[in-house]
Amino acid sequence: MNGECLTELRLLAETAGAQVRGEVVQRRGSVRAATFLSKGKIDEVRTLSGEEQATLLLLDDDLSPAQSRNLGEQLNMKVVDRTGLILDIFSRRARTREARIQVELAQLQYLLPRLTRMWEHLSRLGGGIGTRGPGETQLEVDRRRVRERIGKLKRELEAVVKERRVQRRGRRDCYKVSLVGYTNAGKSTLFNALTRASVYVEDQPFATLDPTTRVFSVERGARALLTDTVGFIRKLPPHLVASFRATLEEVAEADLLLHVVDATEPDVEGHIQAVENVLESIGALQRPRLSVFNKIDSVTDEVSLLGLRAQYPGAVFASALTREGLPALREAVMRHLLENVNGQDRTLGPPGESEP
Ligand SMILES: Nc1nc2c(ncn2[C@@H]2O[C@H](COP(=O)(O)OP(=O)(O)OP(=O)(O)O)[C@@H](O)[C@H]2O)c(=O)[nH]1
Ligand SMILES: [Mg+2]
Missing domain, CATH: 1.10.287 (Helix Hairpins)
Known part of the structure; x- marks a missing residue:
């Protein structure tokens, strides 16, 4: 585990309403099959939680049902693994x-498997x-x-x-763009900036769970449909990906994915990789994709920004907040759109809808 992972876990914990009282790191190599944590780490957690009167242990990894139970028994604490924590946040957010x-x-x-073990x-x-x-x-x-x-x-x-499929069938002649990206990258803010909508934005993970689609005026009268959707994260639980199929099919069928990346994030590459892993698992890795490095207004380190520009020459650099770079983004989308529309039966504006 590196420092960024712990920072993220702390943020997730706080989003779920927990108060973080201490942190313990274990090397990958010392995982113990029965309890996940080694004897030494269990002692360390016991001492720390005693001092801090902690009642809950959160882990950045996923535990087997037996490991959770064993660890919980040995520490006499509630044990929640990464999937359990993410599910908790999702259920708080589901409206x-x-x-x-x-x-x-x-x-x-x-x-289900945890219930079994508990009763056994x-x-x-x-x-x-x-x-x-x-x-x-x-x-x-x-x-x-x-x-x-x-x-x-x-x-x-x-x-x-089925309902969503019918909805999409009605839009099949339109050019469809989906925003994807790590949670908190600024997808919804960018969505609002591009469509003048006002979907919910918050500086916390998983502010968005439901997809929203709006007309998006690209350039020169050309229009597309833009969809904002749920954010991704490292080790997104597979059950969640499977359950969110209705939502994510939209992404898999988009003509263009705008991959929104938080340019202020220290672990940019890790976040990009995590998003690509989810895209792969939903069969969307092959869709045309354009990277948008967002939040450039708050990148203080010019050198790191130059580094990103050099490393990702095809990407657009923008700020959804100050709207800097949005014209360049529209142009880049327009180029993709023209390539896509050429020779295909597509209209440049959705029928019967006008810009909000
Ligand atoms: N400085 C700066 N902050 C931004 C920018 N875009 C978004 N933010 C902030 O980043 C935070 C997250 O923004 P959202 O738009 O909710 O991010 P999201 O990707 O939709 O997040 P989830 O729906 O939770 O996955 C909010 O506090 C925004 O105000 C930007 O261009 N610059
Ligand atoms: Mg959002």
Whole structure:
């Protein structure tokens, strides 16, 4: 783990409402199969949490259900891994029916194997009662309930996916641009700047969960549809990616992806890689893509900006806040649009819609 990862974990923890009282780092090589943390690290966490009266241990990695349980027992603390934390933030953020279905589905799929282990543990505590003790019966009931709920949510989600497909079919003749990028890169701010919309913006991860689409006047009367969507993060839980299929299909079908990168981020390359990993997992890595380095207004280090310009010569450098670089961005989108429209049955303006 490097310093940037811990900074991000701290930010995620605070977004989920936790107060960070201390940090412990373990080398990758010392992972212990049963508890994830080594004996020495467990002691270190125990001492630190005793001093700071901490009640929750957050890990930057994902633990197996058995590891979480073992670690929690040894430390007598609640243990939440990276996926658990991200799911928690998503569920706090989910406002619409669609987002709620997607998040709950991912949460239940995450919970199911953990529920099992928890009850196995309880029935083991019953000691020698036999394999069909009361704990296990309860476990089976609980698992069935969770599975039934998962089934119901999946059916509801299927309806949402269909609905979105129908919506997109109506727009298939339009040129479609999707904003993608690491969470907090400034996608929604850029979306608002380009479309004069007013979607929710916040200096916290995962401010956006639901996609929004608006008409976007590119240049010289040409128009496209621009979509703002959920942000990505390192190790985005696969259950979440799968649940957000309805939302992410939009991205996979865009004619152009604008990859928004926070130019002030110290680990720019790590963030770009994380976004490309998610794009790959949703089958969108091959879509035409244009990098937009955002927030250049607050890059204080001119040298690092020059470095980025040299390293990413095809990218646009802009500020959604001061609007610097937006004309160049429109021009770059226009070039892609003309290339795409040439020889294809596309119109340069969506029918029956006017700019907001
Ligand atoms: N200085 C500066 N800040 C910006 C710029 N663009 C966005 N921000 C800030 O960055 C923070 C995140 O902006 P959002 O637009 O919510 O970012 P996002 O990528 O949509 O984030 P999620 O939806 O959470 O994934 C907010 O505090 C914005 O005000 C910019 O060009 N310059
Ligand atoms: Mg957003």
